[in-house]
Amino acid sequence: MRAIHHIAIIGSDYQRSRAFYHETLGLPIIREVFREERASWKCDLDAGNAQIELFSFPKPPPRPSRPEACGLRHLSFAVADLDAEVARLEVRGVACEPIRIDPYTDKRFTFFADPDGLPLELYEVDPAG
Structure with a gap:
């Protein structure tokens, strides 16, 4: 293993999450696609030495835990x-x-x-x- 390639994040509201990571944090978009068969957006963002894959899915369950x-x-x-x-x-x-x-x-x-x-x-x- 040489490096981290990407980190995948599922947002509850794709447009809100996309705006946060792209506009607020300033991560450039590499590519963005709508996967019709899954009713899901996927946006690859440039995070320097790695990428963030931002996903949307219909009705994802909430995060079940705290950071600890x-x-x-x-x-x-x-x-x-x-x-x-x-x-x-x-x-x-x-x-x-x-x-x-x-x-x-x-x-x-x-x-x-x-x-x-x-x-x-x-x-x-x-x-x-």
């Missing part, structure tokens, strides 16, 4: 300037938690949520990497 349950806990985005990204999101109406410091790496991070409550993180990294 077994399974995927959250999705984290690397950013060079955490303060600027938090300010950019807050101007767009996205509430971020207070910035914290990772006690093991001394890096700053914060959490926020997508329209369905999926926990997302911004993690500050050195601009060169």
